[in-house]
Amino acid sequence: MTYTKQLLLVCFISGLFATAQNKKFSLEAIWSGNFRTERLDALHSMNNGKQYSVLNFDRASGTTQIDVYDYKTSNKNKTLVNAANLEGLDRFSDYTFSADETQILLATEVTPIFRRSTLGKYYVYNLNTNVLELVAVEKIQEPTFSPDGTKIAYGYQNNLFVKDLQTGVTQQITFDGEKNKIINGITDWVYEEEFAFVRAFEWNAASNKIAFIRFDETEVPEFSMDVYGTDLYQTQHVFKYPKAGEANAKVSLHIYDVAANTTQDVEFNYADSDLYIPRLTWTNNPDLLSAQVMKRHQNELDLWLVNAASNQSQIILKERDSAYIDVTDNLTFLKDNSFIWTSEKDGFNHIYHYSKEGELISQVTKGNWEVTNYYGFDDKHNTIFYQSTENGSINRDVYAIKLNGRNKTRLTTDTGTNSAAFSADFTYFINTYSSVSTPPVYTLHYAKNGKEIKRIKDNAKLQEKLADYQMAEKQFSTIHVNGNDLNMWMVKPPNFDATKTYPLFMYQYSGPGSQSVANSWHAANDYWYQLLAQKGYIVVCIDGRGTGYKGADFKKVTQNELGKYEVADQIEAARKLGAQAYIDAARIGIWGWSYGGFMSSNALLKGNDVFKMAIAVAPVTSWRFYDTIYTERYMTTPQENPSGYDDNSPINHVDKLKGDYLLIHGTGDDNVHVQNTMRMVEALVQANKQFEWMIYPDKNHGIYGGNTRLHLYTKMTNFIDRTLGN
16 A cells, blocks of 8 residues: 555544544434433342342333343343233333232333323233233222232222232222312322322231321312313313412321221321321331321421321321421331431431330431432341432432441442442342443442442443544532532533633522532433533533532521522622633523523523523412422412512513523423413513513423424524524
């Protein structure tokens, strides 16, 4: 080969390499799922503690199956059930084992109702007999095995039913359920959204009693949404939605005796009947039920023990706070019925151990950091496993600690976000690790010391794909604003030149207890921020006061005045960043979704000398329009705190609009109603303020489906280019 040919070949290869390294992101690539990560779906630790099961989907055949793997070797041991071998069942989307793992509940034809609730057809597959049985002909809610595996309880049309799997007989146990009036055993809209659960019934350990919550929605005001669909006439979706200060559902607690076919009512001796029952948990004693009961202001929480045999109740623990109390999911009753509890009572979220009478035995964890997840208690080794922010508020690590608070061991070593799934006997755990530079990696570890045994799955293919792209580093730091060091990340254009000036585009959510600045792998928006950086924007996110994982005082400073301190922090941070030589202070924008849309609207209006533009997606524009549980937790009621509701609501500051404003909402948003945007639009019109807006018909709070996300982000990108670009 001649020198000239060699030179041409080298130049050609170098050109290809340079091109590969400079591939740019596109909206089409981002929203087509090109950068989706691989996961371990529906992982379940088997009772023997040596194996785990995973739901696998065969794209070629379109069927699903449950495969069992060995923890130590990661080898597949067997397939428990394959939809291809089940007559009349092509696939299933989820599964649940009976306690003895001889039966599997398979979910099919699942359709969403609201954020967490679904309807579906469910089958029980018996691994001993290979028999597949339909639980009910109708689509049902929350089917749940009894602990002995002989029965399934479920909800249907606001009533509860119990099916005997041995006889095939179904018994209806409540009869007064009626749409928009009475719900038995399934939560109403506001409980589902704000207390984050749907199944409001629980089996006891002996499988002979079911505790359930009854919701009387009769006096709750109705909200209606037009559903435009494709027919000639639109339909209307009407449901009960208690807005701040309005009537809640009246809740009551009941215990059904399966053998006697009788139901007893549980009485709580409160003078005020306006209560919440956000959690039910049976103790190891099949006659003792625990119930967490909160006053409407949510600054008082009582843990009750209810004796189903004597129908007597007592409070064994009281939590009080000047602001609010977060409901705990971590209540764990030990063999002696002492219990583990998490609380912020010392200023940070920590683990506590109480006697069965509710006397404090010990505070298990302590320090100026937060316990962010409780994984469970290993009674064989007297050890608690948990996740925390001890390695910095933007990171997560997994720890083990003795019940008495001694011998604390950090089980994960890589800095970033670590999350554990433990085997049933706490011999092993599968760690999911990611960071801003590492996509999710799944590794197997010994629980006793955290030693890694092997890598199960990673996202090396995704990393290889991204190696071809022009990726800018997401840089973590803090910014000192209004007396606080606030967590911040920044993405600069790939070929950043400090002698040039760039427009600044800020993202935030900022809701109470939230976190947007975290050392974890990218979500879809992060690729969008890379696209914007490639266009020449500096993108920044700052977690201001009111956000989480830095202690209760930092989080609860916004109490009774949502939108005051959080907005002040974003405005001042933008002003401070705008003073940097490489940022064009005349071209600063901000955006957010939901609470973030409330924030971006306020920032543009109150900070009209700082922000040139804002995008608000599905924003709250007045807290008077939002639900009771969330809003009153932070604001009390509008009747008690009118100025808190009105002084910081964007709808009351439209006269301050100077910059460019894009308002976006879905008409099918059952959470933050499109009413917020409609009222904001009317206020802007009457103030003679020009703005842009986009409505997505029948789309809910997530605004997705088909090409919707691509259209939405194209709309926003074009708006950014037009208002902040050169």
